[in-house]
Amino acid sequence: xxxxxxxxxxxxxxxxxxxxxxxxxxxxxxxxxxxxxxxxxxxxxxxxxxxxxxxxxxxxxxxxxxxxxxxxxxxxxxxxxxxxxxxxxxxxxxxxxxxxxxxxxxxxxxxxxxxxxxxxxxxxxxxxxxxxxxxxxxxxxxxxxxxxxxxxxxxxxxxxxxxxxxxxxxxxxxxxxxxxxxxxxxxxxxxxxxxxxxxxxxxxxxxxxxxxxxxxxxxxxxxxxxxxxxxxxxxxxxxxxxxxxxxxxxxxxxxxxxxxxxxxxxxxxxxxxxxxxxxxxxxxxxxxxxxxxxxxxxxxxxxxxxxxxxxxxxxxxxxxxxxxxxxxxxxxxxxxxxxxxxxxxxxxxxxxxxxxxxxxxxxxxxxxxxxxxxxxxxxxxxxxxxxxxxxxxxxxxxxxxxxxxxxxxxxxxxxxxxxxxxxxxxxxxxxxxxxxxxxxxxxxxxxxxxxxxxxxxxxxxxxxxxxxxx
Ligand code: AMP
Numbered sequence: 001x002x003x004x005x006x007x008x009x010x011x012x013x014x015x016x017x018x019x020x021x022x023x024x025x026x027x028x029x030x031x032x033x034x035x036x037x038x039x040x041x042x043x044x045x046x047x048x049x050x051x052x053x054x055x056x057x058x059x060x061x062x063x064x065x066x067x068x069x070x071x072x073x074x075x076x077x078x079x080x081x082x083x084x085x086x087x088x089x090x091x092x093x094x095x096x097x098x099x100x101x102x103x104x105x106x107x108x109x110x111x112x113x114x115x116x117x118x119x120x121x122x123x124x125x126x127x128x129x130x131x132x133x134x135x136x137x138x139x140x141x142x143x144x145x146x147x148x149x150x151x152x153x154x155x156x157x158x159x160x161x162x163x164x165x166x167x168x169x170x171x172x173x174x175x176x177x178x179x180x181x182x183x184x185x186x187x188x189x190x191x192x193x194x195x196x197x198x199x200x201x202x203x204x205x206x207x208x209x210x211x212x213x214x215x216x217x218x219x220x221x222x223x224x225x226x227x228x229x230x231x232x233x234x235x236x237x238x239x240x241x242x243x244x245x246x247x248x249x250x251x252x253x254x255x256x257x258x259x260x261x262x263x264x265x266x267x268x269x270x271x272x273x274x275x276x277x278x279x280x281x282x283x284x285x286x287x288x289x290x291x292x293x294x295x296x297x298x299x300x301x302x303x304x305x306x307x308x309x310x311x312x313x314x315x316x317x318x319x320x321x322x323x324x325x326x327x328x329x330x331x332x333x334x335x336x337x338x339x340x341x342x343x344x345x346x347x348x349x350x351x352x353x354x355x356x357x358x359x360x361x362x363x364x365x366x367x368x369x370x371x372x373x374x375x376x377x378x379x380x381x382x383x384x385x386x387x388x389x390x391x392x393x394x395x396x397x398x399x400x401x402x403x404x405x406x407x408x409x410x411x412x413x414x415x416x417x418x419x420x421x422x423x424x425x426x427x428x429x430x431x432x433x434x435x436x437x438x439x440x441x442x443x444x445x446x447x448x449x450x451x452x453x454x455x456x457x458x459x460x461x462x463x464x465x466x467x468x469x470x
Contacts, residue, residue, distance in 0.1 A: 002126040003151040004073040006158070008034065012169060012196035019192075020063050020201040021172070021216060023209055028063050030196065036064070036111060038119035040071025043110075044102065046117045051076035051124055053101035054134060058082040058091060061179050061203050064107035066189065069179070071114070073151075076124030077101070079133040080146075081180040083451060098134055098146055098328060128152030134328055135182060135277045146328030147277045149186075156321035157280040158190035160300045165246065165271070166287050167195040167219070174217040176202040176210055176226065181452055182277050183251050188221050207233050211240060218245040223453035224254045227270060231261050241266040246287070250275055250296075251452040253360065253378075255392065257385060259293035272296055274360060278344060279323045282316075283358045298356045305358065306343065313351045313376070315364050317343035349376065366457055368397030370405050373435045377457075380409065380438065383431050387424055389413045394447050394455045395438065400468040408467060409438035410460050412447060440467055 011019075015031035022028070049055060055072045057080065059065050072079040080098050082091060095103060104110045126132070132154050134146040173192045177184030192199050200213040205226050211233070214220065227249060230236040241247075247262070250273045262270050273284035274296035282305065285297030299305040303320035307313070323344050326334035337345050349367070350360040361378040368375040377395035384393035393411040400406030409428075421441045428437040442464065448456045 001128050001151055001155065002073060002076065002123045003132050003155050003158075004037070004070060005123050006155050007070070007073075007190060007193040008123075010162075010194035010196050017196065018198040020066075021198050022063075022201055023203075023213075027198075033063075033067060033070070035119065036067030036114075037070035037074055038121070039114040039117060040068050040111065041074035041120035041123075043114035043117035044071060044075040044077060045120055045124075047102065049075055049077050049101050051126065052078060052131065054078045054080045054098050056080040056082060056095065056098065056100035056103040057107065058084055058086065058103070058105055058180075059107040060084050061184075062107050063201065064111040065179060067111055068104060068107055069185070069189075071120075073132060074120060074123045076126055076130075078131045080136075081133075081185060082136070083178070083180045085451065093144070094136060094146075126151050128155070129325070133186075137277050145330060145333065147324045148326055148328055149280070149324050153322045153324060154186055154190070154280065156302065157186070157300075158194055160302065160322075161187060161281055161284075162191055162194040164284055164287060164300060165191065165219070165248065167191050167197065169196050171195055171197040171219050171245070172217045173197060173199045174202070174210065174213050174220040175199040176205045176213070177221060177223070178204070178451055181251075182275065182280050183221070183223070183452065186280055187250075187275070191219075191221075205229065207235075211235055214240055214244065218243075219248065220244065220246075221248045221250075223251045224249060224258060225252075225449070225453040227254070227258050227262055231258065231265065236265065238266055241268065244268065246271060248273060250281075252454045254293070255385060256293040256382075257391075274348075274358070276346060276348075277324075278346070279318060279320070281322070282318055282320075282346075292357070295357055295359050296350075297358065299358065304343075305352065305356075307350065307352055308339070308343075308345060313349060313361060316346045316348045316350045316358070316360070318346060319343045366396070368395070368405050368407055370397060370400070370407055371403040371435055373433075375407055375436050380407065380428065380432065380436055383428055384409055384411055384424070384438075384441075387427060390424075392447065394457060394460055396457050396460045396464070398461055398464050398467055400439070406439045406468045407436065408460075408464055409441045410444055410447065410464070411441060412445065413443050442467075 011030045018027035019030045019033045020028040132151045136144045269291040275281040285291040308315045380395045397405030448459045
């Protein structure tokens with residue numbers, strides 16, 4: 001059971017159909033994609049790559065990069081994608097850790113070189129438990145760890161999503177995500193391939209190209225920043241969006257205000273889902289049925305989800321067909337992250353309604369302990385986000401002489417309106433217990449984010465570490 005064969009099984013019967021619709025008007029057919037993957041696989045095998053070997057790719061997003069991904073699977077090797085923005089020192093760490101047999105930095109050159117090899121006709125057989133990909137966690141804190149995802153993990157998740165989101169060959173997926181991360185690589189590509197659908201293929205999120213691309217698409221997948229950027233553009237209108245079947249969002253929390261503004265503008269409710277490198281997609285709001293802002297929906301079929309710790313709110317623990325087998329060469333770290341009865345502790349804090357619906361309130365490691373009290377940043381952020389002039393907030397704990405950690409809010413505010421720190425703190429104290437209320441509020445134009453739009457709270461904690469000490 002090689003994941004490649006499952007995906008290729010979804011390719012259209014007529015392989016002349018497009019797989020990629022490029023912004024310059026050209027298209028790349030499924031026949032070309034399949035041939036490219038076979039050439040890459042043949043080249044890898046001829047170069048001595050054997051099943052289980054890692055093949056690294058650090059390159060800009062391109063069709064050739066996708067051919068390399070598929071070729072690596074077909075050859076039975078393990079795909080190791082790396083963010084093109086990583087520095088040499090960062091790459092050295094990954095290369096040392098994962099020890100890839102081949103490391104590709106120029107996808108086009110490698111694809112061209114592969115033409116000299118005999119294409120690989122037969123996909124190399126793999127077991128469901130064999131490794132398909134090594135995904136290094138984005139590492140907003142601590143050392144990056146390689147999540148080991150098997151052919152079975154990825155296949156099961158691909159099938160579940162394809163079904164849950166109702167993909168058909170008539171869909172056209174707008175793809176503006178990076179492909180070094182599970183969202184753009186597995187979630188988006190696999191849904192398109194399993195339905196033999198074309199993708200509007202954009203190198204990155206660019207307002208004008210996305211607006212033009214929407215005209216040809218039926219489904220868009222994005223991170224919350226895609227949606228806030230679309231909404232900030234007056235050309236994003238009902239006329240532009242009304243024909244779309246589905247807008248999906250994930251990788252970071254979608255603000256309720258974004259959800260509401262999007263619905264007011266387009267009449268459509270964004271479908272939010274929740275996932276992570278270690279398990280791909282875990283929960284999703286329903287295609288048919290209520291999509292509720294602030295909730296990430298229900299566990300996918302086969303996912304067993306529970307809240308650890310015996311309280312209503314606690315760390316989300318999961319078991320299921322897409323949950324990874326562990327971190328690459330870190331058996332101790334792996335053991336620490338699983339419960340004795342085999343659930344993976346996600347590190348996300350949340351709660352679950354009796355009918356199964358899941359709500360996320362933050363990351364366990366973002367928990368603030370101030371004066372001995374636990375403070376969940378999300379609760380304070382929700383209050384701040386409702387204040388006039390505030391468009392987004394991030395609450396962190398930083399060292400405080402009396403309290404151990406002091407609650408600090410960093411807010412993006414329209415200058416003038418949100419400028420009065422004392423009044424805002426007073427309003428928070430009206431709505432929240434004093435120990436939860438921010439002791440300081442800092443106004444910024446932008447919050448630091450990683451490539452997937454997640455706020456890098458570790459940078460905020462570092463930047464403001466002395467704010468209560470001076
Ligand atoms: P990564 O492994 O880089 O994909 O990061 C996974 C983390 O992103 C999860 O553990 C969550 O903290 C966060 N995340 C993903 N989707 C959502 C969502 N819809 N709402 C809140 N957090 C999310």
